[in-house]
Amino acid sequence: MTASNSTTNHPFAFEVGKNALHKTRIVPLDIAQPLLENEVLLKVDKFALTANNISYGITGAALGYWQFFPCDLAADRALWGRLPVMGFADVIESNCCDIQVGERVWGFMPMASHVKIQAGKVSKTGFTDISPCRDGLAPLYSRFDRVTQNLSYSVKNEDYDILLRGLFTTSWLVDDFMFDHEYFGAQQYLITSASSKTSIALAFSIKQRGERPAIAITSEANLSFVSSLGCYDHVVSYADIHTLDSSVASILVDMAGGQSTLSAVHQHFADNLRYSCRIGVTQHTDVNLNNSFSIDNLPGAKPEFFFAPTQLQKRSAQWGAAVTMAQVSRSMLAYIDFCRASISIDLTTNLNDLNAVYQRILAGTADASVGHIICVTAN
The missing domain is CATH 3.90.180.10 (Medium-chain alcohol dehydrogenases, catalytic domain)
Structure with a gap:
């Protein structure tokens, strides 16, 4: 520096x-x-x-x-x-x-x-x-x-608020988007970089809704931590993606963003990957934003970036901005309580x-x- x-x-x-x-x-x-x-x-x-x-x-x-x-x-x-x-x-x-x-x-x-x-x-x-x-x-x-x-x-929540509110809002909107589209016919979520706070927020929101299981994909070093959270239904390492049941129609929410991970999930689930949602880039050393690495040729649904403001604008138009943000805020307070323990x-x-x-x-x-x-x- x-x-x-x-x-x-x-x-x-x-x-x-x-x-x-x-x-x-x-x-x-x-x-x-x-x-x-x-x-x-x-x-x-x-x-x-x-x-x-x-x-x-x-x-x-x-x-x-x-x-x-x-x-x-x-x-x-x-x-x-x-x-x-x-x-x-x-x-x-x-x-x-x-x-x-x-x-x-x-x-x-x-x-x-x-x-x-x-x-x-x-x-x-x-x-x-x-x-x-x-x-x-x-x-x-x-x-x-x-x-x-x-x-x-509340003053006591300030630190958790700035740590979690922005990413929780994104995750809440991802869950709402998938629900809004009837999960694209999928039966489960696959969430990469499962130890990231955005991924945990998404898994929490999915668990609260209770309609689909969430499968965590994480590094070997974070297996124990992710398993301890209790908001994922199953946890595997990146090296064990191939052990997942590829016959189950799935949604991928890719917080990792690495080319190798994205490719591994698509190749394994192929046409049973019904939606591929790109959000984070925690695996930034395995990313080349100027090269699609044949993204159009990956089997399964074509990966698409999720833009949270679009879903927020839709719900605000349907429900009113105040009602929408009140729903997010209530859910986030429950998430803060959850996070205090972990x-x-x-x-x-x-x-x-x-x-x-x-x-x-x-x-x-x-x-x-x-x-x-x-x-x-x-x-």
């Missing part, structure tokens, strides 16, 4: 190499400039760091994640980027009459001490960043929730350790039973 500002007592941003995610640096932020009309300055308090954030980096160019928080210098933007994370922040300056200093918000943040946004679509429950860099991006990821208006918010929280309060935590998650060596929370204001 290189550092333009080695002390963390000043405004900073943590940046990663867009084409080499292991390269990182800390750069200073200039937050002294006066706010323009409707601009708001947020002080990031804490954020969660998971394998899901690594997936944002791997698919950043293809899915637009690098656009959310571009580097300050245009000359840097080709090589360096700021990964989005879920976090809590406090309003410390506001030039928007409807947003007050001292408000606490939840939403997509950069790995940084501060973020300046242009507020729009202000409502009782939150507001949206309408900065030009957000053009064409999913509105869901540009929204900041006011915690005082969130009936499911996932502990590790608080990083010294930002000099941020790069070490990031590198472990990037390398896939972080303990699956631990959730990492980075406390920015502790410094």
Whole structure:
């Protein structure tokens, strides 16, 4: 890691190499400039760091994640980027009459001490960043929730909230999407990278619905942990995919994203793979996003990326946005209670350790039973 500002007592941003995610640096932020009309300055308090954030980096160019928080210098933007994370922040300056200093918000943040946004679509429950860099991006990821208006918010749940809410929402929507399509005629789920928190959230949602079993596919090292969770009906290692009953019509939810794993499942289940849903990229060393590796020639259903905002927009139109999010929130509170027994929280309060935590998650060596929370204001 290189550092333009080695002390963390000043405004900073943590940046990663867009084409080499292991390269990182800390750069200073200039937050002294006066706010323009409707601009708001947020002080990031804490954020969660998971394998899901690594997936944002791997698919950043293809899915637009690098656009959310571009580097300050245009000359840097080709090589360096700021990964989005879920976090809590406090309003410390506001030039928007409807947003007050001292408000606490939840939403997509950069790995940084501060973020300046242009507020729009202000409502009782939150507001949206309408900065030009957000053009064409999913509105869901540009929204900041006011915690005082969130009936499911509690201080004691903050760490689990930022660790789990974003990925739980995605998993809840995957389960809802499959239910909505009558499981494409499949009788079971196959979930790769089963130890990832997004996969666990999906398995929990599937278990709560109780209509289909979920088969976990995970690394040898995580077999014991995944088996202990109790939300999967069966657990196998990547090496044992061939032992699964290929005659059972199945849905693949691929959180791993590795070419070898994807190919192994498709080859084994062939035409009995009724839907192939791509979400995560935890096996990022086995991915080449510029090469489909003959994806069109894989047997079974053609792999398709799942875009959570599409299903959320559909349900919001059918049920109303408030009703939809209330359902997600109720389910998530039950999931937080479930996770307290199996996932502990590790608080990083010294930002000099941020790069070490990031590198472990990037390398896939972080303990699956631990959730990492980075406390920015502790410094």
